[in-house]
Amino acid sequence: MMSKNCCVTKAVTKFRLWAVICAVILIAGIVVAAVFGLNKTADMNSYSVLTVRASGVSFDAQSEKIDELVTAEISEGILFKSEAEISTAEKEYAYYFAKGTDLTAAKKDVQDSLTKAIADEELLIVSAWASVGEEEVARNTPALYAGRAVIAIAVFTVLAFAYTALRYKLSGGITTAVAVALSAALTFALSAITRIPVDNYIVAVYGVAALFAAVATVFTLAKTRALEKTDAAKEMSEEEKVQSSLSVKSVLALSVAMLGALVLVLAFGPSRLFAVHGMIAVVVGAFVSLIAAPSLYLPLKKAEAEMKAKKARYDYKKGVKVAKKEEKEEKAEVSAENE
Amino acid sequence: MGKKKSVVLMTLLTIVLIALCVITAFPAFTFPWSNGVKGWQPATEMLDLGSDFHGGYYAYYYPEGVVSEAEFNDNYENFGSADKQEEYKDSYVAHKGLYLAKDESYGIFDDGEADGLTSANVSEDFKASIEAAKKTISDRYAKKGFSDFRVSVVDDYAIKIELPYADASAATTISAFANLGKVDLALGETVLDAFSDEDVNVKEYIKGFSIGSQYDYSYIAVKLTAAGKDLIGEQKEGLSSAESADAATTLYVRVGGENVLPIYSDNVLSDNSVNCAYLEKENKVQLETMVILLNSALESEETELSFRDVSSEIRVKESPYGDSAKTLFLVAMGIVTLLAIALPIVKYGRYGVTCAYAVVSYFVITVLCFAFIAGGAYFEISAATALVYILGLALVSVMNARAYNAIKSEFDLGKTVESSVTLGYKKTLWATVDTYVVLLLGAISMLFMTGSIQLIAWQAVICVVAAAFINLLWTRVINYVHLSASKNKYQYFRFVREDDDDE
Numbered sequence: 001m002m003s004k005n006c007c008v009t010k011a012v013t014k015f016r017l018w019a020v021i022c023a024v025i026l027i028a029g030i031v032v033a034a035v036f037g038l039n040k041t042a043d044m045n046s047y048s049v050l051t052v053r054a055s056g057v058s059f060d061a062q063s064e065k066i067d068e069l070v071t072a073e074i075s076e077g078i079l080f081k082s083e084a085e086i087s088t089a090e091k092e093y094a095y096y097f098a099k100g101t102d103l104t105a106a107k108k109d110v111q112d113s114l115t116k117a118i119a120d121e122e123l124l125i126v127s128a129w130a131s132v133g134e135e136e137v138a139r140n141t142p143a144l145y146a147g148r149a150v151i152a153i154a155v156f157t158v159l160a161f162a163y164t165a166l167r168y169k170l171s172g173g174i175t176t177a178v179a180v181a182l183s184a185a186l187t188f189a190l191s192a193i194t195r196i197p198v199d200n201y202i203v204a205v206y207g208v209a210a211l212f213a214a215v216a217t218v219f220t221l222a223k224t225r226a227l228e229k230t231d232a233a234k235e236m237s238e239e240e241k242v243q244s245s246l247s248v249k250s251v252l253a254l255s256v257a258m259l260g261a262l263v264l265v266l267a268f269g270p271s272r273l274f275a276v277h278g279m280i281a282v283v284v285g286a287f288v289s290l291i292a293a294p295s296l297y298l299p300l301k302k303a304e305a306e307m308k309a310k311k312a313r314y315d316y317k318k319g320v321k322v323a324k325k326e327e328k329e330e331k332a333e334v335s336a337e338n339e
Numbered sequence: 340m341g342k343k344k345s346v347v348l349m350t351l352l353t354i355v356l357i358a359l360c361v362i363t364a365f366p367a368f369t370f371p372w373s374n375g376v377k378g379w380q381p382a383t384e385m386l387d388l389g390s391d392f393h394g395g396y397y398a399y400y401y402p403e404g405v406v407s408e409a410e411f412n413d414n415y416e417n418f419g420s421a422d423k424q425e426e427y428k429d430s431y432v433a434h435k436g437l438y439l440a441k442d443e444s445y446g447i448f449d450d451g452e453a454d455g456l457t458s459a460n461v462s463e464d465f466k467a468s469i470e471a472a473k474k475t476i477s478d479r480y481a482k483k484g485f486s487d488f489r490v491s492v493v494d495d496y497a498i499k500i501e502l503p504y505a506d507a508s509a510a511t512t513i514s515a516f517a518n519l520g521k522v523d524l525a526l527g528e529t530v531l532d533a534f535s536d537e538d539v540n541v542k543e544y545i546k547g548f549s550i551g552s553q554y555d556y557s558y559i560a561v562k563l564t565a566a567g568k569d570l571i572g573e574q575k576e577g578l579s580s581a582e583s584a585d586a587a588t589t590l591y592v593r594v595g596g597e598n599v600l601p602i603y604s605d606n607v608l609s610d611n612s613v614n615c616a617y618l619e620k621e622n623k624v625q626l627e628t629m630v631i632l633l634n635s636a637l638e639s640e641e642t643e644l645s646f647r648d649v650s651s652e653i654r655v656k657e658s659p660y661g662d663s664a665k666t667l668f669l670v671a672m673g674i675v676t677l678l679a680i681a682l683p684i685v686k687y688g689r690y691g692v693t694c695a696y697a698v699v700s701y702f703v704i705t706v707l708c709f710a711f712i713a714g715g716a717y718f719e720i721s722a723a724t725a726l727v728y729i730l731g732l733a734l735v736s737v738m739n740a741r742a743y744n745a746i747k748s749e750f751d752l753g754k755t756v757e758s759s760v761t762l763g764y765k766k767t768l769w770a771t772v773d774t775y776v777v778l779l780l781g782a783i784s785m786l787f788m789t790g791s792i793q794l795i796a797w798q799a800v801i802c803v804v805a806a807a808f809i810n811l812l813w814t815r816v817i818n819y820v821h822l823s824a825s826k827n828k829y830q831y832f833r834f835v836r837e838d839d840d841d842e
Contacts, residue, residue, distance in 0.1 A: 215777060261733075264671040265725055
């Protein structure tokens with residue numbers, strides 16, 4: 001009763017290979033994160049900023065014109081920009097550059113351009129002042145999350161272990177716990193290695209990877225248990241049982257559904273970086289639950305089966321010994337009575 | 340169940356589901372008349388969207404004596420004569436995008452009269468004050484539990500705060516947290532004698548502040564020491580009541596000389612403890628701001644630094660993705676949901692219609708929960724919310740598919756359709772329970788987090804509980820009703836069998 005998905009089923013027997021691959025990725029990710037840190041986005045970085053404060057802005061067309069004039073003077077280097085309303089006729093435009101960028105010349109050019117446009121009545125506003133400065137981030141939400149994220153994943157690992165160990169024996173518990181921790185860790189490592197910018201929601205991505213891997217691993221454990229209740233399982237080795245229990249279709253269906261939705265979020269929604277990281281999380285979750293975790297589950301199940309067999313042999317021998325002892329005692333009693 | 344009853348129940352279910360879908364997602368419109376009901380808004384309009392969709396607020400905290408370059412230029416231009424402009428210019432030192440006043444009363448420079456003053460001569464005390472203020476203000480915003488915030492130091496001597504749009508009282512929060520003064524008690528405008536000494540340790544009288552609740556109201560409990568209670572006891576008789584409040588006979592808890600918390604005679608209990616500032620529970624967030632400010636002021640070191648009034652200079656930032664981000668996002672989620680409804684119908688036929696009902700029910704439950712659950716948290720929808728919603732949606736569909744496969748495998752063994760359904764569901768029951776229990780444990784673990792991740796955890800809990808209810812109970816009920824009403828049970832599941840010996 002082998003699964004038709006031969007590549008996946010064969011992969012399950014190569015525990016050492018996947019252990020090495022995961023270890024390499026994890027170590028590389030940790031080293032990159034330690035040396036270079038994660039590639040952070042706007043909220044998490046410090047910047048040099050060119051700000052234009054304009055008074056008398058009452059039409060969107062004036063807003064667009066101000067932006068055109070500013071961007072015409074700055075040839076390159078804008079990481080992102082924002083527009084904000086201070087009051088009904090006062091707006092502030094901020095242009096963010098990498099920290100340490102010298103914006104003195106750019107500021108002068110922008111100011112001259114705005115002053116000329118106002119004087120020539122090309123820009124019908126009261127005043128516009130450009131200034132440059134540096135923003136050094138002091139505190140933001142992600143900085144609060146790091147420690148708690150580790151605690152949350154650790155708590156989930158322990159709880160998942162406890163529940164699945166109760167339901168599917170120790171081997172199931174260990175497999176689920178490893179799947180949870182490994183998926184979150186691999187997603188983190190890949191975020192660091194690929195240098196894809198991370199934003200505030202990166203911690204949620206790690207959580208989703210862990211949840212996905214846990215769910216998919218439970219599919220496999222449940223299927224293994226259901227298989228073991230059938231007569232066919234008596235003829236199967238542990239390897240065949242695990243290979244037949246891989247819920248490839250379900251996990252792939254779940255993965256495709258989530259990847260498809262993330263593509264839509266990427267295309268239509270905000271937080272496109274989150275969508276990219278979400279895709280990494282889904283792929284990692286599928287890999288861990290279909291390949292890495294089952295390849296760990298197999299040797300654990302074999303070890304469990306061996307221990308069960310040993311215990312059965314021990315119980316049998318113990319039973320034989322007890323029976324012999326009882327028989328001896330009976331004989332002794334009978335002979336004592338006869339005497 | 341008889342066929343007629345099943346058809347009636349199915350019709351009722353369909354009507355209820357359609358009505359809920361309309362409440363949830365029918366596009367908003369306004370009526371042409373101006374009196375009475377003005378229009379219609381679905382639940383999706385009531386979703387609080389995070390800063391990804393709506394932008395947010397930001398403001399600058401400038402210490403007294405520090406002005407931005409734009410403000411400096413505006414003031415400079417407003418002086419009529421060149422002499423006054425020169426005098427104004429000479430009274431400041433430029434530092435990056437800021438101008439620092441030379442006047443020693445601001446404490447920025449030790450010697451404002453010195454020749455060749457530059458920003459390198461800024462006093463160490465002032466720098467230390469900025470550093471301390473940065474920490475105090477950062478701690479305040481961290482405790483507020485915003486889904487998303489940022490505190491940064493601008494040009495070394497100003498502080499910039501950025502908050503998400505969903506905070507309806509952002510202006511109050513930004514203004515309140517700018518207050519760096521210490522806590523004291525005043526009767527009207529007169530500081531109580533116990534607090535008039537500069538070296539007084541306020542914690543000898545006030546231990547802290549916390550929020551309490553009573554019936555439909557929340558209030559601030561002032562935790563007093565024995566000495567504090569004696570002090571309140573001495574003042575109690577002369578206080579006005581809340582109904583006939585008189586500023587001169589009201590006791591105020593002040594921060595930096597500003598009245599923050601009024602205490603009336605009816606706020607003082609029999610043991611001289613104080614519960615004040617009663618507000619309806621839905622306004623509890625305002626009390627949270629006050630409590631954070633008061634506790635922070637109680638704990639922080641005294642400082643000479645004070646920030647200028649910021650209330651008129653709060654910027655409203657647009658979403659980086661523009662106004663259409665919300666619409667596009669909801670369209671994307673709508674497409675995903677429609678696909679989840681349509682695909683099972685294509686694959687499974689009439690059983691697919693049951694799955695479609697399940698998906699619609701999941702959509703309705705989750706959107707209504709997201710729209711109407713508040714409970715003091717900023718229940719904002721973000722891109723991460725989309726992911727947990729889709730995980731739940733995908734699980735509902737996958738579990739229904741697994742149930743179908745289990746039913747089919749039982750049918751292939753030769754059992755009747757009804758037996759196959761019973762046994763198929765029984766086979767998949769514990770696997771489904773285990774999946775959702777593990778997911779729920781994961782979502783509960785994420786509740787340890789703060790801010791936006793905790794929010795996402797709550798949203799995950801809602802999605803998981805909704806999906807579990809749908810798969811474990813609701814789909815089975817709908818399936819039972821639909822199957823009972825079906826003329827041909829084989830066709831319902833698209834099963835093929837030539838003869839059926841069991842019937």
